Amino acid sequence: MKVLFLFLLSVIMPCGVSAQNTKGKDDDGKYVKDSVALDEVVVRTSRVKNKDNALRLFPTKEQKANSTNAYGLLARLALPNVSVNEVMRSISVPATLGKLQVRINDIIATTSDLIALDMDNVKYVDYIQNAGARYGDDVDFVINIVVERTQSGYYVGAEAMQSVTSMRNNEDVFTKFNKGRHELGLHYSFGYNRTKDLRYEETADYLMPDNCVTTVRRTDTGYRQSTISHDLQLQYSLVDSTRYTLQTTLGGTLSRIPENSRTRTEQSGGVTETFPIGSTDNTSSAFLDVYFKYSLTKRQSITANLTGNYANSDYNYAYGGASPYSYNSTGNSHLLGGELIYENRLSPFTLSAGLKYFNEYSSTEYGGDVATDNSIRNDNIYGFAQIAGRVSKFSYMLGLGASRYHYRQASERYGYWLFRPQVQLAYSPWQPFRISYNFTMGQHPPRLAYLGDVIVRNNEMEVTVGNPSLRINKEIENELTMSLQYPSFYTQMMVYYRMMPHCSMARIDRVADADGTVTFISSRANQRKINMFFVSNYTSYDALPGKLSFNLQAGVYRFLNYGDDYKHHYTAFNWSAGAQAYLGKLSLTANVDNGWNFLEGESKSKSPFVYYFTASYKMGNFTLSMFWQHCFQDEVRLYNTEQLNRFVHKMQRMYSGEMGNMLTFRVTWRLSKGRKREEIRRNAIKTRNDTGIMKN
Known part of the structure; x- marks a missing residue:
């Protein structure tokens, strides 16, 4: 079967993806400078601009014409370390590399x-692999899609x-x-x-x-899970392109999991037991976001943003067996x-400075076999200053963010300062x-x-x-990073090393009661350190501009974990490859990933290998x-996890036939009529659906 897939890949290879010679100009025909990041090194015939701290990609007309939404466009751009699933509607980077924002x-x-x-309104996409101080203290990657408004x-x-198979x-x-x-x-989604x-x-x-080992084998079958979601969003904008921009967004989400059940078979010491496990989950949220930007002069601007968010969640869990266990919980934030x-x-440079403040309160009430109330209040004030400039063939960015974080839960109260210094230096001896x-x-x-x-009992x-x-966590x-770019070819080599001293890590303790009952307690604690090192390469090549393109990403990753009573090292080789072909109104894409x-x-x-x-x-208007x-x-192994703890060693696998x-x-239908205007640019507060409930 793998041979057949490679044959299909070779069939679309002579066909093609694109390399449009987009110049990236503004409405006046001038090359645009980014107001936040550094000035780019411009290769005017390339659809990829290599700029400090970011890649600027100009989608070709074929890519835009064959993409019905932003998920499809980003999938065709094939950004380094970014995984896009159009069916699941997800855009992500590996969790061990950090957090991603899409703007x-x-x-x-x-x-x-x-x-x-x-x-049709998309101008370019900026992919920032090292988000600066301006983006806050919890963002590592940023994808910013710049569009013109009608x-x-x-x-x-x-x-x-x-899906016809599920x-x-x-x-x-x-x-x-x-x-x-x-x-x-107005937008509604079901x-x-x-x-x-x-x-x-x-x-x-x-x-x-x-020192005896007890082995338990658990198998869950008979899964029944239903998820229903509704999402509604209303947005109003008032724009004077030379003076101000006002934008207000009101939205709400309802998500229900009325059924999530399975049957567990547990074998240990020659004894087999079968029992049900089930849960339900209902979550609702609403948010209001108001944004205002005012141009003081041609070079100066001030931006204000206010966001309010409310979320509510009801969760119920039941575990059968010889010792039945169940609880219910209600959380609000x-x-x-x-x-x-x-x-x-x-x-000489661009100066950005600002303040951000948020206050969050979450309250969770537990009933049943978990009888407790848990309330958490935290607030954070964050300030930053950042300058970015260019001197001859050198460019730089210096930024510093600092926040005061205060946390309170019952008798536990503490506050601390968080700092985010950042230095970026770049040199381009030739274009x-x-x-x-x-x-x-x-x-x-x-x-x-x-x-x-x-x-919570597992x-x-x-x-x-x-x-x-x-x-x-620090x-x-x-x-x-070293990179080389030509009109139809781009490659970058990255060497990366991250240290996380005294970070939050998983911990398992063994406790024996007076009656001989042994319990293994899973928690998290600040322990010694986690370090990660990798060397990776990303390459894209437009073999036939406007017809065919390829992309390849591969890297060797070394993970070093040091707990209070353990150390584990692991080396992994991760890679992915893709090809895109455009045949007039037909586009084909093939990807393989280990x-x-x-x-x-x-x-x-x-x-799994996929x-x-x-x-x-x-x-016409349909796609x-x-x-x-x-x-x-025929059956996909969704994950394969091994737990290496000295008290509990586990092998866990999940399979899906669907x-x-x-x-x-x-099927997509779109119809538009209008003309262009200056785009709205802003930096917004995120909303949340996390109510702090601990779930099985």
Whole structure:
């Protein structure tokens, strides 16, 4: 079967992807400078500009014409370390590398924004692999899609996506109306997913106090999971391109999991037991975002942003067996945030400075076998200053962010300072070549679910507890990047080393009661360190400009984990490759990926080898797309995790029959009429749905 897939890949190779000679000019025909990042080294005939701290990619007309939304466009651009799944509507980087934000004109984008994006208005995409101080203290990667707005007319569309090999459905309708300075947009999305063909296998070896090993084999079958979601977003904009921009967004989400059940078979010591496990989950959230930007002069501007967010979640869990166990929980969270940014484009450099504040309160009530209340209040004030400039063939960026973080839970109260210094230096001795160095020190607070003092039972022998004493995670990053670019060829070599001293790591303790009952307690604690080193290469090549392109990414990764009572090292080779072909109204894409393999703490994860194939055909205002995922795989191993703890050694695997040879069709209809205007640029506060509930 793999030979057949490689044959299909070779069939589309003579056909093609694109390399449009987009110049990246503004409306006046001048080359644009980024107001936040450094000036780029411009190769005017290339669709990729190599700039300090970022790649600027100009999508070709073929890529935009065959992309129905932002997910499709980013999938065709094939950004380094970025995984895009159009069917699942996800854009991510490996969790061990950090957090990713996707923005549209510097606005943190929602799924609704990405689905309703008009491809004709896309100018370019900035991919920032080392987010500066301006983006906050918890962002590592930024994708910013820069678009032009419509000044008059309308834009309407609808999209329906259905998997024929499983019950997975998404439907969207959206519209935007423009008249003069006013724009009104509305988007509604509905999603339904029903999963059945899943299988979970686990083999756990428990080291008892008498040094005997107890082996337990757990198998979960008979999965029944249903997910229903509704999302509604209303947006209004008032724009005077020479003076001000006002934008207000109101949105809400309802998500229900009315059924999530399975049957577990547990074998230990010659005894077999079968029992049910089930849960339900209902979550709702609403947010209001108000943004205002005012131009003081041609070079100076001030931006204000205010965001409010509310989320509510009800979760119920039941575990059968010889010792039945169940609990229910209700969680609420409120977040209020604001931001103020000043920017001045001075002659030698661009200065950016600002303040950001948010206050968040979460309250969770537990009932049943977990009878406790857990309330957490935290607030954060963050300030930053950043300058970026260029001297001859050298460019630089210097930034410093600092925040005061205060946390309170019951009797636990503490506050601390978080600092984020960043230095970026780049040198381009000749136009196609650039070498850059980046140093960043970041600090991140732990997740709310880790901080609660709640005790949740996982099975007959294991429980999970929170740790209110967790402290911040510090990250020190050093990165050296060398790149070479030509009109149809781009390659970069990256050497990266990250240190995380005294970070939050998994921990398992063994406790024996007076009656001889042994319990293994899983928690998190600040332990010695986690270090990571890798060398990677990313290469893209337009073999036939406008017809065919290839991309390849490969790297060797070394993971070094040092807990208080253990150390684990692991070396992984991760790679992916893709090809894109454009045949007029038909586009073809093929990708192969060996997954993401890594070690963090005492968990070693190996992802499956996967194949993907996509075909898209455009017919006037309609586009028909087909997605063939996990090609030639009747059953997909979703994950394979090994736990290396001295007390508990586990092998955990999850399999899906529905994901094997998964075939999905999508029909998109769009109709637009209008003209261009100056784009809105901003930096926004994110919203949250995290209510702090600890879930099994």
